[in-house]
Amino acid sequence: MSPSATRMAPELFNHRLLTSAELATFQEQGFLVLKSVLTPAGIHRLVDECMAAWTAEKGPYDPTASWLENALLPNIHHRSSAVRDYYFEGPLVEAASQIIGPNLKGVTSQLTFKMRGNTKPFAWHQDNGYGELEPYNAVTCLTALEDNDRETGCLWIIPGSHKQGQIASGLTAADKQAHREIVIRPDESKAVPMPLRAGDCLIFSCWTLHKSEGNFSKDRDRRVLFFRYADADAVEVYNDRKPRLGRLVRGRSRFAEVRAFEQDL
């Protein structure tokens, strides 16, 4: 065997448990920033694999296209082994389990990009506004694939806003079908920007109000990997309370569909 064949593959992720102080902050503020969840090698692999998937289907910002067309590539774990490992076995699984509990499923993986030229804001909302899951302890995890900041359209958060609970979206089923935006007007004076370094992850509650401004940079994109984790028995309130399908990453589910879904991927 050649020496290079025995060389260990570089670690992609930095595994660690959330401290009790971090868990208390999450409960109080509704969000946490985890630094360097990805290693430099992890950033490199994820960017390479995500961009291969992105460029196969999408390109630079197109002002004539919809938000969905410009910003979103769903089920990215189907197209990248590094994303799959990160989503199902990476440090965010443990963090989400510490917040949600021992029975956990991954319910969304997607690229959420705001490329240079995309100066459209994304208005204040709760992630449970667009896709209401119950129980109300689902978390969103946004991992930065490159440094982002106010100029490139980083997220903004209202600390403590999760304590308001579920806010009625005011959208009908037809509005949702047409991807109409939720309109919420919180006290903007409490909003804080959440710039991230490449490899950092912002975790927040399904009730935390967040938004983003446009990307006004001439030469930088804002590329983010979006995961959502939920209790293994979480149901879709907007869909006759059917169980949300998603791979079990911890523990068990009472729903046969969820247990079967595990074998699907």
Ligand SMILES: O=C(O)CCC(=O)C(=O)O
């Ligand atoms: O892409 C953005 O800037 C905002 C995305 C977001 O908040 C969401 O998908 O829930």
